[in-house]
Amino acid sequence: MRPGRYRLAMAALLFGTMAVPAHAATIQITMQDLVFAPAEVSARVGDTIEWINKDVLAHTATARNGDFDVTTPPKKTVTSVLKKAGSVEYYCRFHPNMKAVLTIAP
């Protein structure tokens, strides 16, 4: 389920650096045809989300509780680091019919 996390941990070990915390993973969430995929994602505080916008439209990933608000230009990828734990419903401000959930463990 989380091969990215495992690889990162291995890389940290191999390079003998603790610059990247061993538990931090990078998780990809795509925005395509006005759908966030996967619609439900589990992550941890400190993980990085790569928001990959494959549409010709700008989108946002906006937390309903105000924890994050990321804008992704058309055909671009934007990264953000999760700072707060919680089960966060988020949506696109430009297209509020786009909705998904991020569950962030401490």
Next chain:
Amino acid sequence: MFVRLSAAIAALSILGSAALAQGAKPTDPQIAHIAYTAGVIDIAAAKQATTKASNKDVKAFAQDMVRDHEAVNKQALDLVKKLKVTPEDNDTSRTLSKQAADKLAELAKLKGADYDKAYVANEVAYHKAVNGALETQLIPSASNAELKSLLQTGLKIFQGHEQHAEQVAAKLK
């Protein structure tokens, strides 16, 4: 409220009846023309709003409309070029354009908060009417798979715009 509702119903029935009046479902070249025209209309309304609107949410919404509809119409143009289809003007497109020109002139006379409210109310009604036409007329009538798929994506985008417009309208009250 009555005016808004009846405008939406009128637009819907015009889209429906113009297609029916021809005694057959619209052809792909006609569908492409109607969809493109619907986008051009919303861009013109939004450009008027970017200069006339006073509320910042309304202004931002108008900018979103210009950006999205221009992007969608560019995709539509790319597709018709690829399919070697020439969009064909038709009664539905003409009626839509005429109605939109009248609406634009009506909105031009308003100012301040009155303008903001009227523009956003019309955006809700307009997107509702276009989405209804896409669902019941244009998507079912489209025969080319790529055109159908573009219209389906368009429907999702415009449903998003409808919800966005409703949120902006609710904040203005």
